[in-house]
Amino acid sequence: MPVALSGATESAARGGATSSATARRWSLAEVLAAWALVGPAAFFLLILFFLPVTGVFAIALTNWQFGARSFSFVGLANFREIFADAGFRDSLLNTVFYVSIVVPGTVxxxxxxxxxxxSGKSCRSVYRAIHFLPFMATITAMAIAWEALLHPTIGLVNQALAAAGLPTANWLRDENTALAVLAVIGIWQNLGYAMVLFLAGLKSISRDLYDAADIDGADLALDRLRTVTLPMLGPVSMFVVIVVALRAFETFDTVKVLTQGGPGHASDVLLYTLYRESFEYLHTGYGAAVAVVFLAIVVTLTLSQARTMDRVVHYL
Known part of the structure; x- marks a missing residue:
């Protein structure tokens, strides 16, 4: 009997060892399959993102100028120059002002x-297409169209204001209005994107929730909006706010085409400052330092924004 038990024990041990070896072989195969699937994406992420970012960090620590054959290591001198530069502070404040108008206005x-x-009964597709067209259109072409509309003498905006007896202005050449006008264009540009996302979120809300709200006494449209629609749109709203904020921080095309940062740097934003320092003044090391600061600001604000909104967003 003990011999039989001993044989059984040995057989079970061999079986367990075989199962363990098979499990290890399957685990290795799964790991290889995973790397085969993830590898191409990881490779392109490394080539297209991490290496360029590392290069920008390296250039920010030098005094290299675009096209120069030699450069010197200057450490944090470019960053000290940035925070002592009044022009950089102005572009940062302009960017914050622009974002503070574009994000809530778009949302x-x-x-x-x-x-x-x-809530409409007909022509929904037509209305969606009309509002989504600005997002699909080429920004440079649309900026030129806005420049024609805002022309101080022949523009339709000033002509309409003059016909109504209201004061006109040189909207893009007045330091008091240039940045605000660019923010209005930014809202117009991003409006269709936010609308489409909100429409998708509205369609995902179960009608049973509105029926339950009616039973509980929330029979007015405003009550249903407050108790059902807005809470259920929480995840979509968070996504829209973050994406629109990123797009607002990255504004460049309209500034380049319409104002070139003027008048008197009144519409200068961070990305245009980066472009001007790097490719117009050829201060590439300084421009790379601006890019690093810009990246740090965007990442910090995005993470803090996501964490803050996540506390008040309801997930199903």
Whole structure:
């Protein structure tokens, strides 16, 4: 009997060892398969993102000028120059002002238009296409169209204001209005994108929730909006705010085409400062330092924004 038990024990041990070896072989195969699937994406992420970012960090520590054959290591001198530069502070404040107008304006108007389209009975596709066209259009071409509309003498905006007896202005050449006008164009540009996302979120809300709200006494449209629609749109709203904020921070095309940062740097934003220092003044090391600071600001604000909104967002 003990011999039989001993044989059984040995057989079980061999079986366990075989199962363990098979499990290890399958685990290795799974790891190889995973790397085969992830490898191409990881390779391109390394080549297209991490290596360029590392290069920008390295250039920011030098005094290299675009096209120069030699350069010197200057450490943090470029960063000290940035924080002592009044022009950089002005472009940072202009960027914050621009974002503070574009983000809430885009989110509120995008949600309002989405609610109006969703509540309509006909021509929904037409309205969606009309509002989404600015997002699909080439920004440079649309900026030129806006420049014609805002022309101080022959522009339709000033002509309409003059016909109504209201004061006109040189909108893009007045330091008091240039940045605000660019922010309005930014809202117009991003409005269709926010609208489409909100429409998708509205369609995902179960009608049973509105029926339950009616039973509980929330029979008015404003009550349903407050108790059902807005809470259920929380995840979509968070995504829209973050994406629109990133796009607002990255604004460049309209500034380059319409104002070139003027008048008197009144519409200068961070990305245009980066471009001007790097490719117009050829201060590439300084421009790389601006890019590093810009990246740090965007990452910090995005993470803090996501964490803050995640506390008030309801997930199903």
């Amino acid at each position: 509120v108007l995008g949600l309002l238009i989405a609610l109006l389209i969703e």
